[in-house]
Amino acid sequence: xxxxxxxxxxxxxxxxxxxxxxxxxxxxxxAAAPAEEIKSVYNANILAGRLHPDYQQARIAEIKNxxxxxxxxxxxxxxxxxxxxxxxxxxxxxxxxxxxxGVIITKPYTIASAPKAALGDKNTSYMITVKKSPDxxxxxxxxxxxxxxxVIMFSQxxxxxxxxxxxxxKNVIAAAGGSGITPFYAMAAAIADGTxxxxxxxxxxxxxxxxxxxxxxxxxxxxKAAGKVKVVHILSDEEKDGYEHGFITAEMIKKYGSGDxxxxxxxxxxxxxFLKEETEKLGLPGRRVRFEVPGxxxxxxxxxxxxxxxxxxxxxxxVIVRGEETKIKCRSDQTLLDAxxxxxxxVTSDCRSGLCGWCHSRLVSGDVFMPESADGRRExxxxxxxxxxxxxxxxxxxxxEVFPNV
Amino acid sequence: MKKYDVIVVGAxxxxxxxxxxxxxxxxxxLVLEKHNLPGGCATSFVRGRFEFEATLHELCQMGDGKNxxxxxxAVRQLLDGYGLNVDWVAVEEAxxxxxxxxxxxxxxxxxxxxxxxTAAMEKEVPGSGxxxxxxxxxxxxxxxxVEWLAAHNNxxxxxxxxxxxxxxxxxxxxxxxxxxxxxxxxxxxEKAKYIFESYWDYISANSDQMSFAVYCFMTYxxxxxxxxxxxxxxxxxxxxxxxxxxxxxxxxxYNTEVDRIDIKDGRVKGVxxxxxxxxxxxxxxxxxxxxxxxGRMVDPAEVPEREKKLISARIIGQNCxxxxxGLDIPYEQLGFKAYDTFVRFTGDNVKQYESxxxxxxxxxYCVTIINEVIPDxxxxxxxxxxxxxxxxxxxFRDVTEEEYFKLKDRIAxxxxxxFEKITGIDLQSHIEELVVASPxxxxxxxxxxxxxxxxxxxxxxxxxxxxxxxxxxxxxTVQGLRFCGxxxxxMDGYSQAYLSGAEQARYMLEEM
Ligand SMILES: Cc1cc2nc3c(=O)[nH]c(=O)nc-3n(C[C@H](O)[C@H](O)[C@H](O)COP(=O)(O)OP(=O)(O)OC[C@H]3O[C@@H](n4cnc5c(N)ncnc54)[C@H](O)[C@@H]3O)c2cc1C
Ligand code: FES
Numbered sequence: 001x002x003x004x005x006x007x008x009x010x011x012x013x014x015x016x017x018x019x020x021x022x023x024x025x026x027x028x029x030x031a032a033a034p035a036e037e038i039k040s041v042y043n044a045n046i047l048a049g050r051l052h053p054d055y056q057q058a059r060i061a062e063i064k065n066x067x068x069x070x071x072x073x074x075x076x077x078x079x080x081x082x083x084x085x086x087x088x089x090x091x092x093x094x095x096x097x098x099x100x101x102g103v104i105i106t107k108p109y110t111i112a113s114a115p116k117a118a119l120g121d122k123n124t125s126y127m128i129t130v131k132k133s134p135d136x137x138x139x140x141x142x143x144x145x146x147x148x149x150x151v152i153m154f155s156q157x158x159x160x161x162x163x164x165x166x167x168x169x170k171n172v173i174a175a176a177g178g179s180g181i182t183p184f185y186a187m188a189a190a191i192a193d194g195t196x197x198x199x200x201x202x203x204x205x206x207x208x209x210x211x212x213x214x215x216x217x218x219x220x221x222x223x224k225a226a227g228k229v230k231v232v233h234i235l236s237d238e239e240k241d242g243y244e245h246g247f248i249t250a251e252m253i254k255k256y257g258s259g260d261x262x263x264x265x266x267x268x269x270x271x272x273x274f275l276k277e278e279t280e281k282l283g284l285p286g287r288r289v290r291f292e293v294p295g296x297x298x299x300x301x302x303x304x305x306x307x308x309x310x311x312x313x314x315x316x317x318x319v320i321v322r323g324e325e326t327k328i329k330c331r332s333d334q335t336l337l338d339a340x341x342x343x344x345x346x347v348t349s350d351c352r353s354g355l356c357g358w359c360h361s362r363l364v365s366g367d368v369f370m371p372e373s374a375d376g377r378r379e380x381x382x383x384x385x386x387x388x389x390x391x392x393x394x395x396x397x398x399x400x401e402v403f404p405n406v
Numbered sequence: 407m408k409k410y411d412v413i414v415v416g417a418x419x420x421x422x423x424x425x426x427x428x429x430x431x432x433x434x435x436l437v438l439e440k441h442n443l444p445g446g447c448a449t450s451f452v453r454g455r456f457e458f459e460a461t462l463h464e465l466c467q468m469g470d471g472k473n474x475x476x477x478x479x480a481v482r483q484l485l486d487g488y489g490l491n492v493d494w495v496a497v498e499e500a501x502x503x504x505x506x507x508x509x510x511x512x513x514x515x516x517x518x519x520x521x522x523x524t525a526a527m528e529k530e531v532p533g534s535g536x537x538x539x540x541x542x543x544x545x546x547x548x549x550x551x552v553e554w555l556a557a558h559n560n561x562x563x564x565x566x567x568x569x570x571x572x573x574x575x576x577x578x579x580x581x582x583x584x585x586x587x588x589x590x591x592x593x594x595x596e597k598a599k600y601i602f603e604s605y606w607d608y609i610s611a612n613s614d615q616m617s618f619a620v621y622c623f624m625t626y627x628x629x630x631x632x633x634x635x636x637x638x639x640x641x642x643x644x645x646x647x648x649x650x651x652x653x654x655x656x657x658x659x660y661n662t663e664v665d666r667i668d669i670k671d672g673r674v675k676g677v678x679x680x681x682x683x684x685x686x687x688x689x690x691x692x693x694x695x696x697x698x699x700x701g702r703m704v705d706p707a708e709v710p711e712r713e714k715k716l717i718s719a720r721i722i723g724q725n726c727x728x729x730x731x732g733l734d735i736p737y738e739q740l741g742f743k744a745y746d747t748f749v750r751f752t753g754d755n756v757k758q759y760e761s762x763x764x765x766x767x768x769x770x771y772c773v774t775i776i777n778e779v780i781p782d783x784x785x786x787x788x789x790x791x792x793x794x795x796x797x798x799x800x801x802f803r804d805v806t807e808e809e810y811f812k813l814k815d816r817i818a819x820x821x822x823x824x825f826e827k828i829t830g831i832d833l834q835s836h837i838e839e840l841v842v843a844s845p846x847x848x849x850x851x852x853x854x855x856x857x858x859x860x861x862x863x864x865x866x867x868x869x870x871x872x873x874x875x876x877x878x879x880x881x882x883t884v885q886g887l888r889f890c891g892x893x894x895x896x897m898d899g900y901s902q903a904y905l906s907g908a909e910q911a912r913y914m915l916e917e918m
Contacts, residue, residue, distance in 0.1 A: 004576075006543035010591040011579050016571065019578035022872040027880070029867045033719035035711050040701025044725065044802045044857040047810060048850035087807050119808055160453065166819055167840040286455075287734055287838035322659050323408060348442060348661055357452065360442050360660070376452050380642035383491075384649050403442060405661035406681045 050086060056094070056154045057082040058126065063148060067211040069131035069179065070143055071112070076124050077151050085124040088115050088157030090190035091183040091292075094126065095155035095350050100141050105341045106349055107138045108295075110182035110266075111157065112214070114189035126154075129213055131179035133268075158350050161266065161292040163187060163198055169262040169288060170198050175248045175275055177205040177267025181213055183292060184266070185221070188231075192224040201230045201256045203248050205271065208238040232256065247274065250281035266292035293353040297374045299333040300393045306369055307395060315394040319345055320364070320401040330398070336361075336368065336389035340402060347389060347402045354391025359402075363387045366398030408657075410436040411918060413677055413685065415664045416693030418446025418852075419900050420891030422647035423907025424691045424914075426488040429654035431915055436685070437656065438677070440663035445644030446693070446852055447859060447892075448900060453839040455785045456732035459792065460843070461859075462640040463608070463746050463774050464497055466624060466901040469631025474519060475546075479631045480556060481901040484908055489653070490646040493637035497779050500628060502744035503604040505753050506828045512753075514601060515744055518632050527598050534598035541592055541602065544580065545626025548619050551577035560874045560909070581619040581871045586756075588618035600753025607748075607772075607796045609897060610723040612759035615865035620897070633746075637780060640900070667692070667699060667887070669708040674886035688886045689918055691910060695862075695893045697722070697855050710883040720868055723860030723898060724762075725801065725845035729793040729818045732839035737777035737789035741831045745778040749828065763799035765813075771795040771821050788838070793821050800856045802845045814842045861893025870897050878913050888914050 057080035062073040076082045088111060095106040111118075113127035133139045146152070161183055163172065174184040181204055190196040206212045218231045234244040234252065244252065248271075253263060263284065265275045272294055279289045301311040313332045318325055319340055330339035337359055340347045350358040354374030363385045370377075374391035381387070389402065414425045417439035428435040443449055447461045467479035485492070500523060502515040514530045516523055520542050528535030551574040558566050571578070580588055585606075589599045603613045605625060613621070636642040648658055663680040667690055676686040692699050697717050700709045733740070750758055750770045761767040777789040784790045795817075805813055818840065822833050845857030852859070864870055873881075877895035882888065892898035894906030 004543050004547045006540045006547070007592065008576075010540075010588065010593070011576060012591075014579040014583065016575055016578040018582035019871070022582060022867075022869075023875045023880070026867050026872040026876060029719050030712065030716045033715040035714040036718050038697060038701035038709070038714060038717050040697050040855050042800055042803065042849075042856045043805065044800070044845045044849040045853075045855065047802070047805065047807060047846045048857070050807055051810070051846065052850045087810075089811055164840055165815060166822060166834065167837045285734055285838075287836070322662070323657065355452070358442060378450050378452060378457055378639070378641050380450075380638040380645045383638065383642065384645045386645070403660040403662070405442075405663075 050084070052156045053082070053086055054156070055097070056085055056156065057151055058085060058154055060146060060148050060150045060152065061125070063146070066129060066131075066213050069129055069213055071127060071129045071214065072146065073113075074126045074128070074152070076122070080151055084121050085118045085126055086157055087118050089162040090115055090186040090196060091162035092157040092159045094128075094157055097153040098138055098141060100137070103342055103344055104346050105138065106155070108158070108350065108352065110186065112182040112185045114186060114193055115195055116190070116193050129179055129182055131213065155350060158356070159293065161264070161290065163196060165198065167287065168198070168290075169260045171257065171259065171261040172198055172200050173253050173257045173261055173263050174200060174202040175205075175253065175263060175265040175267070176202055177248070177271040179213065180267030180271070180292070181218075184264070185214055185218065188218070188221040188225060188229045191228050192221050199228050201232065203232050203234055203252060203256065205234045205236060205248050205267070207236055209233070209235060209240055209243060248278070250278040253279070253282060261288070263289045265290070269294055269298070293351045293355050296335065296352050297354065297371050297391055300369055300371055301333060303371050305372070310369070310395045316397045317394060318397075318399040320399070321345060321404060330394050332393060332395070334393070336387075336392050336394060336398065336400065340389065345402065346404045346406055348405050349390050352390045354388045357388065359388050359390045361387055361389050361403065362401040364399040364401055366400075367395040368392040368398060369395055407685070408434070410434045410685070410687050412689040412691060412914065413438060413687045414691045414693065415667070415677065416440075416446065416891070417444040417644075417658060417660075418693045418891055419448050419903035420894060420907040421446075421691065421693030422644065422651070423484070423488075423904040424693070424890050424911040425651050425656055425658075426647060426654065427908050427911035428915070429651050429656035430488065433915070433918070435651070435656040437651065437658040438662045438664050438679070439658065439660050440680075440853070441851065442660050443641070443644065444648045444658065444660075445640060448640035448644045450639035450641040451841070453841055454732060455788065456790055456839050457639060458730040458732070458790060458841065459639045459776060460728075462635055462900060463772075464628070464633030464635060466633070466899060467627050467631060468494065468634035468901070470494070470496075473631050475630045477631060479627070480553070481904055484904055488647070489650045490643065491649065492643050492646045494634050495637050495780060497633040497635060497745055499745055500633070501604055502747040503601055504747060504749045504828065505600070505751070506749065507752055510753070512597070512601075516601065518629050520629055523629050527601065530601065531595050531598040534595050537592055537594040538598060538602070541589065541594060541622060542626055542629070544588075544592075545622045545629075547574070548577055548580075548623040549626055549630075550574075552623055559912075561878060577619060581617055583618045585613035585616045585618045585621045588622075589613075597753065600755070603755055604748050606755045607724070607758070607762070608899065610796070610798065610860040610863045611865040612755045614756050615863070617864075617869045617871065620864070620870045635776070635779060665703070667704050669704050669884055669887070672708070672710070672885055674884060689914060690887050691914060692887065692889050693891045693907075694889075695854055695858070695891070696889055698853060699889070708884070712883050716881070721863040721865060722800070722855055722858050723863050723893075724796040724798055725848060725857040726794055726796045726859050727817055727845065728843045729821055730839075730841040731791045731793075731833065731837055732784065733789050733791060733833065733836040734787065734838045735789065735836045736787050737775065737781065740789060742775070742829055743778065744773070745775060747773040749773060749825070759798050762795070762797055763801070765801050765817075768795060768797060768801065769820070769824065771825075773825065791833070793825070795821070796860075797845070802857070810846065814844050817844075818842050859892070860898035861891065864897045870895065873897075877909065882913070886917070
């Protein structure tokens with residue numbers, strides 16, 4: 001036809017027969033294949049299931065008392081369907097599903113034990129340490145109620161607060177406070193047993209020598225790790241020989257960190273806020289300073305951008321779940337996630353810090369306040385009006401659609 | 407509970423497109439998605455200061471009509487028709503391709519545009535220009551042919567077939583021929599052939615297996631209509647779908663995994679949700695692979711014999727390993743310039759295909775840097791570099807739980823060190839965020855066998871043309887059940903999955 005200017009000689013000897021036959025050829029291939037059982041699960045799928053179970057049932061095998069805290073050892077609970085606990089990276093956490101007074105909430109706890117203890121098909125264990133926190137009724141509930149033999153449901157291991165050798169310096173200075181020791185305890189254990197290979201100096205802040213969590217265990221790990229783990233205790237409320245005194249400051253970090261080092265920080269919110277300022281003084285590049293997710297933002301009143309007139313109120317919230325509407329109330333200092341969970345609507349959640357995106361929900365109408373530091377949304381979420389209710393506070397009546405996974 | 411005309415299982419690209427198609431046709435549609443977000447592969451994630459694109463390098467057939475052939479791409483028309491509110495951005499370059507073989511190696515950046523592409527090839531491979539021109543003329547014919555076929559709903563009747571024979575006899579001649587055979591027949595010099603074939607591992611068949619017509623059509627489309635991406639990453643496209651589907655009256659439930667599809671006597675009755683609920687519905691569109699649905703989601707007694715045979719005859723596409731780096735250095739200072747780069751040990755993709763089959767031999771990867779196209783896609787003073795390597799076989803078949811994290815770290819390190827070696831660029835001093843997605847990660851998110859991301863290999867007999875001709879009737883084995891997605895008739899890829907969703911929704915509507 002001359003419409004196209006290509007060299008037709010490349011088509012020499014070719015006909016249209018093969019094209020007209022293609023479906024027949026395909027049919028012949030199908031007919032000739034065996035009608036065998038369909039294989040849809042491969043090793044990658046099995047591994048995915050083991051590393052990322054929907055949930056894990058674990059039984060309390062042992063409880064150890066600590067100062068104002070308890071350390072729980074969990075083992076897999078075969079009877080409830082968990083043959084083995086999931087392997088993880090030292091520093092990751094699990095969310096405990098806690099039932100209190102008829103409501104179900106989830107709270108994250110770092111797995112303090114070595115990943116190796118969770119490896120294998122049987123005899124797996126996790127250790128978590130729960131410290132009494134001043135306004136934490138979940139910790140209160142756990143410390144008062146959990147007993148040996150109880151079965152608790154957990155999420156899969158989650159979080160990104162772990163060492164990555166391509167990214168982090170070989171020398172890590174950990175700044176820990178209170179129960180914030182747990183990820184570093186797991187890292188130290190992983191170094192001691194050869195799972196991880198880096199140098200960890202733990203600056204551990206406690207109020208007094210008597211309030212140090214896992215003190216003897218830390219000392220044992222220090223010995224076992226043969227020079228790769230060093231623990232320095234810092235007491236804020238007590239001066240004592242062999243201990244540093246005060247807070248973990250830039251000065252203190254500089255004293256123990258030399259050359260190229262990374263700072264990892266985990267502890268109570270007030271300490272993290274303090275450390276944010278201190279680490280800035282170190283002049284390290286951003287990639288050398290990592291903070292564990294901070295947890296709930298807390299009362300937003302007084303935060304920059306928060307409208308003063310919204311404080312101290314309670315608002316009507318309409319929550320849509322799979323087409324059904326429920327009316328609930330939410331105080332202006334309460335997150336929308338919290339209000340839902342307290343009302344028995346089990347919105348999926350994990351980090352409760354606004355950062356993981358698990359609670360991704362649709363704001364149908366109304367205004368909410370989302371503190372900038374806790375706004376981990378994707379850009380397009382902003383464009384289409386989606387929110388993370390774990391870090392969103394109502395500024396008036398709100399209608400939103402949430403997506404529980406039960 | 408509300409009655410639905412149709413349920414879509416999975417809100418990946420195919421499922422979203424099908425749902426939008428149904429909703430626009432006035433049907434009550436419910437989308438069930440196991441994850442907390444729409445998109446499947448088409449998503450993004452936030453780490454620190456960075457929002458990483460999970461998968462999208464480029465969309466095909468997205469021309470806005472302002473290109474040299476004045477065509478509005480078929481996919482652009484489809485998405486505009488759904489009313490998607492997306493800020494589309496054109497990529498002004500085809501690809502960069504680096505072969506690091508010390509003797510036969512090369513490093514070339516190929517532009518978009520027929521003239522520009524031809525000239526760049528002539529410069530790199532003197533004497534190749536006129537052959538490239540010829541190949542792209544085939545591309546133009548193929549593009550017209552594909553459009554003509556689409557206008558006939560890919561099912562020309564007897565009369566139209568005669569017209570096709572007259573108008574597109576040449577298309578019919580080259581469809582069953584492999585890319586390598588036709589490029590050799592045309593006389594393209596070897597090196598130019600290798601460069602031209604660079605895109606191959608976005609489609610999981612090497613150039614001995616891949617239909618020339620399909621490959622050439624795709625490349626021609628990229629060159630004339632440009633590759634496209636979304637300003638706010640592929641999550642913007644997926645969220646725009648969510649928005650459009652709801653505006654047209656559809657419902658979408660996230661965190662809602664479908665456990666089983668209820669089939670009785672060869673007819674769909676409803677779906678069981680993982681958390682217990684059963685939803686009656688006589689029409690179910692699955693965005694999951696037939697391997698998964700027939701392998702573990704339906705009563706084994708209801709699996710048609712043909713499906714068992716078809717599934718065992720097919721080759722599972724490719725699984726992949728992706729490494730996302732957030733760097734604390736501005737893109738301009740990185741010392742590497744290109745949006746999408748293929749790094750390979752040889753230009754010969756038959757050899758590449760073989761070596762990409764196992765962990766021990768696969769050393770190559772592609773590199774994507776969105777900052778080249780959207781400078782402010784990451785915070786000031788930073789850039790994001792994404793590496794992807796596609797495995798042509800079940801690479802993670804023997805990996806144990808204990809090795810797994812170390813293996814991820816090892817592959818990530820291999821990629822980074824290799825890239826540093828061949829480019830002389832220091833990445834390691836700038837890594838602020840690092841995320842890896844392995845086949846296990848993809849298996850977790852998508853639920854596909856082996857963590858497959860490309861459906862079935864379109865090699866030889868299972869290529870796009872025979873699939874498209876079987877997609878209406880032959881491959882439809884259970885009443886009320888249809889499949890769409892990257893494993894569908896149009897092969898893998900965003901655009902292909904969108905087209906597949908529309909195509910299968912159209913067929914299903916005929917039956918509703
Ligand atoms: C790294 C990478 C880069 C890529 N780059 C490109 C590119 O540049 N251009 C391009 O065109 N293509 C690209 N692709 C390919 C493209 O992403 C895919 O071909 C396409 O997204 C497939 O879409 P799909 O419709 O098959 O859905 P999928 O993405 O497979 O989504 C399926 C959906 O179903 C859901 N689901 C699964 N099981 C259930 C269940 N039981 N119940 C409910 N929901 C369920 C999943 O959660 C998921 O959301 C790339 C892929 C990868 C991995
Ligand atoms: S639970 Fe993590 S963002 Fe809300």
